Amino acid sequence: MTQKTSEFALGWKVLLAGLVGIAFGASPVPFNTLGFVIGPIHEEMGWSFAEISLGFSIFGIAASLLAPVYGWLADRYGVRIVAILSTFAFAVTFALVGLTPASIVIFYLAWFLVGLIGIGSTPVTWSRAVNMWFFTNRGLALGILLLGTSLSALVVPRVAVWSIAEFGWRGMYPVVALLPLLIAVPLAYLWFREPRPEEAPEGLMAGGALLGMTLSQSLRDRRFWTMWISIACVALAYGGAHVHMPEIIKQHGMDAQLAAGVMGTIGISIFVGRLLTGWLFDRLWAPIVCLPILLVPALACYWLQGTASDETRIYLSAIMLGFAAGAESDLIAYLASRYFGMAHYGKIYGMLYMPFGIAASLSPVLYGHVRDVTGSYDGMLQASMLLFVVSALLLLTMGRYPDFVAEASTIRPEAPVET
Structure with missing residues (x-):
């Protein structure tokens, strides 16, 4: 590719699929819902706010420690399959948090499982493909890709508040999980892929x-x-x-x-x-x-x-x-x-x-x-x-x-x- 505009002409579908994948992936979704469920969980379970918040910390640390593993999988087997499967798995495990019984140990295990499985739905995977489609405009493309977190901040809290009002805090988890399941996964299946050698920008291969x-x-x-x-x-x-x-x-x-x-x-x-x-x-x-x-x-x-x-x-x-x-x-x-x-x-x-x-x-x-x-x-x-x-x-x-x-x-x- 020789013209700057050609990178966006060839890679915009991948960029859009990645943006939506990040928006409804494991990076911003838990962050944008935690504040709305702490109070209801505290009232039902009697756990302190600090104890409830620790679940989020367990999720974040587990996911971070496994990020290199998912990066290796993307390098070895291709970013498309890792991103799609991890986003699907994240949706399922996030929904299951709503089934947590009155045991804080199981609550922590549920969040550990979300981190264990969901890290492949974060920029660890999505950014790999975008970097492979863009070189001259890589900085701008990555900036657009990571606007997914801003999209998540606009959409996810509103869905969370509505679902808590309708179904309680437990119902919020499966309802929000529909966002990655019904939007991010299908879009990634249709559009998200690495470029073929003839499509890759100069300087990449x-x-x-x-x-x-x-x-x-x-x-x-x-x-x-x-x-x-x-x-x-x-x-x-x-x-x-x-x-x-x-x-x-x-x-x-x-x-x-x-x-x-x-x-x-x-x-x-x-x-x-x-x-x-x-x-x-x-x-x-x-x-x-x-x-x-x-x-x-x-x-x-x-x-x-x-x-x-x-x-x-x-x-x-x-x-x-x-x-x-x-x-x-x-x-x-x-x-x-x-x-x-x-x-x-x-x-x-x-x-x-x-x-x-x-x-x-x-x-x-x-x-x-x-x-x-x-x-x-x-x-x-x-x-x-x-x-x-x-x-x-x-x-x-x-x-x-x-x-x-x-x-x-x-x-x-x-x-x-x-x-």
């Missing part, structure tokens, strides 16, 4: 084979661990700030209505952040794009400290944090493909998704612990300022993107190639 490093080569590369630490820092700083934002705002003397408006602002800034950063990635060196995007949230954390009720600063802080969240997911997929290639992308992305998922699952617990111990979020906000700065500065040490096409041309045909 040589001699019909995908270019890039193996996982073992990546693990020996300093840049891999630089990215790993940077991703963990951002997720640890942002995850709890998002979940606890309504409570943070309350400490500034503001009411629930304003808190809802601030959360809406975060959603909009995530949407804009993904598109803008993706567009910039295609034109500039990605780490330099991320420098201001990851530094300004440090200022947001500074403004969110204390109890001053400056409404303008609160909204600006929400916008800054939303931009960082919008850039982070794009960053993992984009940098993994540019620095390590596509030959073993699934495994490598899975390893880089691991710190994101684990840190994002633990971050709310840390924010809550600091609040419980000190009566304020200030201590964790100060730590998050440092984490954002460290993350941004680490990325500046990554160096230029490798030229896998040039490297491949220097390998003699008889030279062994690691698989």
Whole structure:
């Protein structure tokens, strides 16, 4: 393909199927429903809010640890079959959470099962195919793909609220599970696939084979661990700030209505952040794009400290944090493909998704612990300022993107190639 527009002309169906798959997959759906069922589950079961929330943490950590396994399956057997089967399995296991008896151990096992099976319905798989269809416009395509989380935030809470009103919290799970089952899976079956060699963009293959490093080569590369630490820092700083934002705002003397408006602002800034950063990635060196995007949230954390009720600063802080969240997911997929290639992308992305998922699952617990111990979020906000700065500065040490096409041309045909 030689023209920039041809990538979208050939790959738009795959991109749309991936966007819907992410929207109704295991990454955003549990996150967008948990807040609506905590109260009803607490009333019926008598479990504490912390005990109920721990189920979500178990899900997130289990899924993150298994991300490299699903990445390997996508590399080995093709991304299409892994994405479709995992999305179907996620729908089934998510529906089964509604059958949980009055046993918190079984409740935790149910969430562990959702994480065990559903991780293949996350960007670990969908982003692999999109990266294979797009090269010149890869950043923008990934930004569009990950707008699936914004679509989920618009659709899933409304379906959850309606189904709880009609069928109770138990009925909510099978009703919401119909979204991946009846929309994401059929669309993926019709449109989601990897490109044939003649459809792939230039710079992706040589001699019909995908270019890039193996996982073992990546693990020996300093840049891999630089990215790993940077991703963990951002997720640890942002995850709890998002979940606890309504409570943070309350400490500034503001009411629930304003808190809802601030959360809406975060959603909009995530949407804009993904598109803008993706567009910039295609034109500039990605780490330099991320420098201001990851530094300004440090200022947001500074403004969110204390109890001053400056409404303008609160909204600006929400916008800054939303931009960082919008850039982070794009960053993992984009940098993994540019620095390590596509030959073993699934495994490598899975390893880089691991710190994101684990840190994002633990971050709310840390924010809550600091609040419980000190009566304020200030201590964790100060730590998050440092984490954002460290993350941004680490990325500046990554160096230029490798030229896998040039490297491949220097390998003699008889030279062994690691698989």
